[in-house]
Structures are given as structure tokens and as C-alpha cells.
Amino acid sequence: MIGYARMMLHKLTSNGCHARMREHLALERLPHDELRQRQFWLAATFLKHAYETVPYYRNVMDELGLRPEHVRSFAEYSKLPVLTREVMQERKADLVSSAMPRKVVAALRGMAEGCVPAQVPRDKAARDETQANWLLCLTFVGWTLADMVVRLYTSSGAEGGSLMQPGVREWLAGTLSVDVRTHSPEDMAKWVRAIRRCGKSYLLGNAWVMSDMADYLDRVGIRLGNVRGAVTPGGRASAEQRQRIMASFGCVVHDLYGCSEVPCIAMECTGGNLHLLAHSAYVEFEPDPWCGAPYVLVTDINNKAMPVIRFATGDRGVPVDGDCGCGRGFPLMRMVAAAETWFLTAEGRYLPGGDFAPQVARLCGGADVRMRQWAPGEVRVLVATGDAAAMERVEGFCRQAEGSAYPGLSFSVARGDDRMDVPVA
Numbered sequence: 001m002i003g004y005a006r007m008m009l010h011k012l013t014s015n016g017c018h019a020r021m022r023e024h025l026a027l028e029r030l031p032h033d034e035l036r037q038r039q040f041w042l043a044a045t046f047l048k049h050a051y052e053t054v055p056y057y058r059n060v061m062d063e064l065g066l067r068p069e070h071v072r073s074f075a076e077y078s079k080l081p082v083l084t085r086e087v088m089q090e091r092k093a094d095l096v097s098s099a100m101p102r103k104v105v106a107a108l109r110g111m112a113e114g115c116v117p118a119q120v121p122r123d124k125a126a127r128d129e130t131q132a133n134w135l136l137c138l139t140f141v142g143w144t145l146a147d148m149v150v151r152l153y154t155s156s157g158a159e160g161g162s163l164m165q166p167g168v169r170e171w172l173a174g175t176l177s178v179d180v181r182t183h184s185p186e187d188m189a190k191w192v193r194a195i196r197r198c199g200k201s202y203l204l205g206n207a208w209v210m211s212d213m214a215d216y217l218d219r220v221g222i223r224l225g226n227v228r229g230a231v232t233p234g235g236r237a238s239a240e241q242r243q244r245i246m247a248s249f250g251c252v253v254h255d256l257y258g259c260s261e262v263p264c265i266a267m268e269c270t271g272g273n274l275h276l277l278a279h280s281a282y283v284e285f286e287p288d289p290w291c292g293a294p295y296v297l298v299t300d301i302n303n304k305a306m307p308v309i310r311f312a313t314g315d316r317g318v319p320v321d322g323d324c325g326c327g328r329g330f331p332l333m334r335m336v337a338a339a340e341t342w343f344l345t346a347e348g349r350y351l352p353g354g355d356f357a358p359q360v361a362r363l364c365g366g367a368d369v370r371m372r373q374w375a376p377g378e379v380r381v382l383v384a385t386g387d388a389a390a391m392e393r394v395e396g397f398c399r400q401a402e403g404s405a406y407p408g409l410s411f412s413v414a415r416g417d418d419r420m421d422v423p424v425a
């Protein structure tokens with residue numbers, strides 16, 4: 001009954017977040033090409049905004065002789081400079097858009113000056129988008145408009161106080177917000193009582209808070225039974241935390257991949273894949289010149305207050321081809337470890353390097369081996385040995401590898417210099 005009332009209320013009221021969430025839900029069934037075109041249009045419009053109103057972007061693009069109208073494809077987009085955390089820290093005030101009302105610009109610049117690098121001032125539209133994305137991500141674990149969302153929040157700000165008692169208002173709105181900045185056992189006992197009264201509900205919050213809660217539930221021997229799923233934005237839940245939350249709450253736990261600068265990047269589905277939230281963020285996989293795992297760069301296409309374009313997240317990942325068993329059309333990616341070897345083919349596809357380097361090292365008696373991605377499809381293998389016979393064995397191995405395990409790649413073998421940076425001339 002309450003679920004039905006909630007659903008009707010969501011439909012009748014003009015709640016921006018729900019409307020956006022429904023739009024996004026419709027997008028996930030679009031063909032990839034259409035989604036990509038739409039995404040490019042959004043990114044290009046956003047870039048124009050950045051060039052016209054953000055001093056930092058105007059400077060760097062003018063220096064490169066690039067204008068927004070020159071960027072007509074994602075290939076051209078990739079010529080834009082990468083935004084690092086260091087640059088963000090140094091040029092914070094220059095990254096604020098002048099398009100906001102004057103008072104807001106002053107406040108944002110002040111905020112940007114005073115804030116730690118990870119905090120990016122976000123405008124209302126961007127905050128609404130984040131909320132819409134949270135709802136969208138909750139649908140990945142089974143949430144519907146009829147169900148309750150219990151939001152465990154840890155950041156201060158315009159949260160409107162802590163609502164410990166789900167009253168009629170919270171029930172109808174379908175959201176219970178719980179301030180978890182401090183969590184003593186007494187606090188947790190109160191939260192558990194509040195969550196219990198919520199009926200069928202879904203948790204949204206930090207993995208570490210949830211796992212602390214799970215510990216508490218275990219300690220006092222409580223089984224909630226009404227929590228059906230959990231989404232952990234930001235910090236990825238460790239395997240152990242995930243296990244603990246799943247066991248104590250008796251529900252699935254899915255990660256929403258994001259960082260403080262760009263909160264909603266990709267969402268994990270029941271198939272275990274990460275779906276890129278293409279309507280909100282544009283993700284690029286930048287090759288590591290030394291054939292390590294590709295870098296994840298992200299553009300937040302919503303936050304006009306402080307545009308974050310081609311931001312280096314510090315994470316490594318690769319795109320995943322094909323469709324997901326869950327039926328969602330959002331493109332796929334997966335996170336990979338920085339130490340892994342990845343090659344880029346001439347067609348722009350990433351191939352895992354597996355044990356290529358250790359195999360080459362074995363062929364030349366354990367000598368140092370480094371691989372350099374010279375160009376797409378071209379890899380230089382640098383070996384720290386002067387042994388001609390060993391070099392020949394490596395040559396033979398590379399010829400064979402090109403034809404079998406690594407199609408679309410050509411390897412050239414050279415002796416590395418002392419620092420193994422370049423081939424010996």
C-alpha cells in the first residue's frame with residue numbers, strides 16, 4: 001500500500017531526480033552507436049562551455065591552437081590535455097566557470113581556493129544528476145519506485161539534518177537519510193531500529209560504514225530481513241567488506257565506481273560487469289607508454305560550475321567488448337591492476353600481455369625486459385643483454401607471438417640502454 005502511494009506520488013510530483021532517472025533508464029536500451037553519438041554531442045557542448053567560461057580551459061586550448069569547433073570526434077577530443085590532481089590543486093580558482101551568477105562564482109572560487117583537491121564544487125544540476133544516477137544505480141540491484149532508499153551519508157552539507165525516525169514524509173518520499181559521520185553502538189542501534197521500520201529497502205552508502213554496521217548486527221545477533229540490496233558509491237568495497245555486508249544484511253552489494261571529482265562513472269550489474277554511465281561521464285582508456293595497464297581518464301559532462309575534463313583518476317581499466325547478459329546497453333569496462341601488461345593493437349583494441357615479459361626474460365637468462373608501446377600496434381621489446389643467441393631466441397618468440405597470441409601487433413626487439421629507456425643506438 002505504502003509502495004503504491006509512493007509510486008503514485010513520484011509520478012504526480014515533478015521530482016527532477018526521478019524524471020532524470022527515468023530518462024537514463026530509457027537510454028540504457030539504446031544501441032551503442034546512438035549512445036556514443038549522444039555522448040559526443042554532450043561532451044562537445046560541455047567543452048564549448050568550458051572554453052567560453054573557464055579561464056584554465058581557454059588558456060590551455062589557446063596554447064594548443066585548439067578551438068571547440070575543431071573537436072569533431074572523440075579522436076580529436078583526445079588531443080585535449082589531461083587534467084591531473086596537481087593541476088587541479090594549482091589552478092583551482094581558474095577552473096571555476098564565470099557562467100554562474102556573480103555571487104556564486106565568488107563563492108565557488110573561494111570554496112575552490114579553500115578546499116582540499118578532492119573536493120570539486122558542484123552546481124545544482126550536477127548534484128541532481130548525481131542523485132538521479134544513485135537511483136538509476138539502485139535499479140541495478142532491484143530497487144523500484146515503490147521501495148525505500150536508506151541513504152547513509154557522511155559528508156556535511158545541505159542534507160537537511162538527520163532523519164532518524166521515518167515519518168510519513170520520509171515514507172512517502174521513499175528516502176530515509178541517516179547521518180553516519182559518527183557511529184557509536186548507540187547510534188547504530190538507532191539506525192537499525194529506523195531501517196527496520198522502513199519495509200522493503202535498499203542501502204546506499206559507504207562500504208566501510210555498511211561493514212561496521214554488519215559487524216554490529218553480528219555482535220548483537222540481529223537479522224534485518226528487509227534490506228534487499230546495497231550500492232556502495234565511491235570507495236570500492238574490499239572483498240572482505242562485501243562478504244561481511246552480504247552475510248549480515250543478507251543482500252547483494254554492488255559498487256558504483258566513481259571518485260570525489262566525478263562521483264558516478266560506472267555501475268556494477270548482477271553479471272559482475274561495470275556499465276559506463278555514458279550519459280553522465282565520458283571515459284577514455286589512455287595507453288601506458290610502457291605497456292602497463294591503461295589509465296582511466298574521465299570527463300564529467302554535467303558539472304558546469306567547475307568543468308572536469310579528461311581527469312586522470314589514477315585508476316587503471318580497459319573497455320570490454322560485447323553485450324552484457326543483464327541486457328543493459330551501457331558500454332562495459334573493467335578495472336585492472338596497474339602492474340598488468342596491456343598492448344594496444346593498430347585497431348585501438350587492448351590485448352592483455354599475460355606473461356609475455358616473464359617468458360622473454362626466461363629466454364635470455366632472466367635479463368631485465370621492458371616493453372614500450374611505440375605506436376598503436378607497434379611494441380618495442382627492450383632486453384638488457386648483449387648475448388646474441390638470447391636476442392635471437394627472443395626474436396623467434398616475438399615472431400611466433402605476432403601470429404598467434406597477439407594478433408594485430410608487431411614486436412621489434414632491441415637491446416636496452418643502461419636505464420632501459422631507449423634502445424642502444
Ligand SMILES: [Zn+2]
Pocket residue numbers: 269270271272273275324325326327328
Ligand atoms: Zn550488465
